[in-house]
Amino acid sequence: MASLKSKVIEIVENTAKSIPFVRKRIEQEYDKMLxxxxxxxxxxxxxxxxxxxxPKEGLSQETLLSMMQKLQTKEQDKWTDGYVSGAVYHGDSKHIQFLDEVMALHSQVNPLHSDIWPSANxxxxxxxxxxxxxxxGNAVETPDEVCGTLSSGGTESILLAMKTYRDKARAERGIKKPEMVVPxxxxVAFDKAAQYFGIKMRHIPVDKSFRADLKALKKAINKNTIVVVGSAPSFPHGVIDPIEEMSEIARKHKIGFHTDSCLGGFVIPWAEKLGYDVPKIDFRLSGVTSISVDTHKYGYAAKGTSVVLYRNPKLRHYQYYTATDWPGGLYFSPSFAGSRPGALSAACWATLLSVGEQGYLEATKKIIEAAEIIKKGINEIPELHILGNPLWVISFASDTLNIYQILDAMGEKGWSLNGLHRPSAVHIALTLRHTQAGVAERFVTDLSEAVEKVKANPKAEGGMAPVYGLAATLPFKGAISDILKRYIDVLYKL
Ligand SMILES: Cc1ncc(COP(=O)(O)O)c(C=O)c1O
Incomplete structure (x- = not known):
């Protein structure tokens, strides 16, 4: 049914575009927006x-450094002072200085050459x-079995895992039309994986608490299903899917289950140790066969690393690439890239060791405490409500006001929050930046002022509100996709 609807939309859209005046009007709108x-x-x-x-002659290193320093200084305040959702998860100057030193020490290192740099391996x-x-990983029957590889980030970890399940299903079950079941x-990296690797995406809805619907999951699985996915927590609403039940359903069908803990992998284990009410999401559940965990988010490493874990080395083998008859020699690599930045691996390793268990526990406690202030503040604003029951990534919506106008009003106060849609909402992913004195309180004050501003002038125009409005109402998905592609073109424009 859904595919018929999208086919009809595509036909209508293409027909509309072929009418010259419609095309001209669309182009004018695009140009203005872009x-x-x-x-x-x-x-x-x-x-x-x-x-x-x-340049004919290279510029002096001093000139370049001074120019780049100026740009960085301009861009720094916003995230340093805790105005940004997610993005920079640690950001203390001493920590950054340490990472810089480690990266400088390893700027030439490439883990592809394990003979030259065994340190990177x-x-x-x-x-x-x-x-x-x-x-x-030590809770499985044979303790040495849980294994994994490093990747460049959450998206790559997810792409790698999905490719792994596709190749396993093809080799072991002869599946030629693989499908994945995903809330x-x-x-969206799972949709990207579906597109890149020719896997059919079967989306399942979430319930009122924004957790995956188990009935829909059971219905969506069929003989071509290769993997089921759950988030711990999800990016939009910071809510943890019912991983225990979902992974058990997958196990009973003898298919893989991937926990996406890119966002929460370095928070949930510590929250559990601190006594917060968090469910099991990991290898203690026998149906969980892989997990993605981002070291470059709440692991506090520099940007560019993540870990993808597998229940056993046999599964991991489907991820690897090997070539035995290339004239360039015998070739093998664990992930998508060939050469990789060893400086990032070194900085990641040094971060994990320098923060240590105590550091992660303290960071988690501080973040959850800041989240409690913010959740209480939002709950006290009658026009707003929190979606689901999140721990530290908090999304909120309004039944009476345009939430994107509130997003814009927060933007005017310096905040860089995330706009969500389906349903319309805004979220903030709290990081250590928001645990600085007064930041959580400032968020609450600014938010209640933003709500008052929108209440006083609900018809204001401009900002992100019309863009999200357009995305919500325009029947032509292709038009929105066109705009997004042109947005990327703009990024590469001189
Ligand atoms: C739940 C979840 N999974 C995956 C990703 C993708 O991570 P990355 O942006 O590092 O590719 C994110 C990013 O925010 C995320 O929140």
Whole structure:
């Protein structure tokens, strides 16, 4: 039914586009929107030199460093002072300085060359082992079996895991038309995996608490299903899916179950130790066969690392790439990239060891305490309500006001929050930046003022509100997708 509907929309859309005046009108709208976007994403166009060709003579290192320092200084305040949702998860200057030193020491290192830099392989093996241990990798029957690899981030970990399940199903079950069952609230990286690897996506809805619907899950599984996915927690609403029940259903069908704990992998284990009410999401559940955990989020490493874990090495083998007849020699690599930045692996390893269990426990406690202040504050604003029952990634909506106008009003106060849709909402992922004195309280004050502002002038125009409004109401998904593609074009414009 859904595919018939989208086919009809596609036909109507293509027909509409083929009418010259409709196409002209669409182009005019696009141009206007993109010129606004360009102004906001290209702030240096007017006041810095643009380099479209290599300089004849190289510029001096001092000149370059000073120019880049200026740009960084301009961009720093917003995240340093805790105005940003997610993005920078630690951000203390001493921690950053330490990461910088470690990365400088390893700028030449490439883990692809294990003969030259065995140190990088030591770091990566230990990062995987420490993360597996956090996820109770030692709770499976044969303790050495949980294993994994490093990747460049949450998306790559997810892509790798989905490719792994596709290849396993093809080799062991002869499945040629693989399908994956994924809640609508799971990260879009799963849709990307479906598109890249030719896996049919079967989305299942979430219930009123924004957790995956188990009845829908049972109905969606069929003989082509290769994997079921659950989030711990989900990006939009910070809610943990019923991983125990979902993984058990997958186990009974003898298919894989992936816990996406990219966002929560370095919070949930510590929250559990601190006594917060969090469910099991990891290898203690016998149906869980893989987990993605981002070291570059709440693991506090520099951007560019994540861990994908598997219940056993046999499953991990489906991830690897090997070539035995390439004229360039025997070739093998664990993940998508060939050469990789060893500096990031080194910084990740050094972060895990320098923060340590006590550091993660303290960080988690501080973040959850800041979240409690914010949740209480939101609950006291009558026009707003929190979606689901989140721990530290908090989404809120309004039945009476346009939530995107509130998002814009928060933007005017310096906040960079995330707009969500289906349903319309806004979220903030709390990090250590928000645990600084007064930040959570400032959020609550600013939010109640933003609500008052929108109440006083509910018809105000401009900002993100119309863009989200358009995405919600426009029947032509292709038009929105076109705009997003052109947005990326703008990013690459000089
Ligand atoms: C639940 C979840 N999974 C996956 C990802 C993707 O991570 P990345 O942006 O590192 O690719 C995110 C990012 O926020 C996430 O929240």
């Amino acid at each position: 010129s606004d976007i360009e102004k906001s994403v290209k702030p240096y166009k007017e006041n810095t030199e643009t380099h479209a060709v290599l 030591k770091y990566e093996a230990e990062i995987v082992a420490m993360t597996a241990n956090m996820m109770h 609508t609230t799971a990260h």
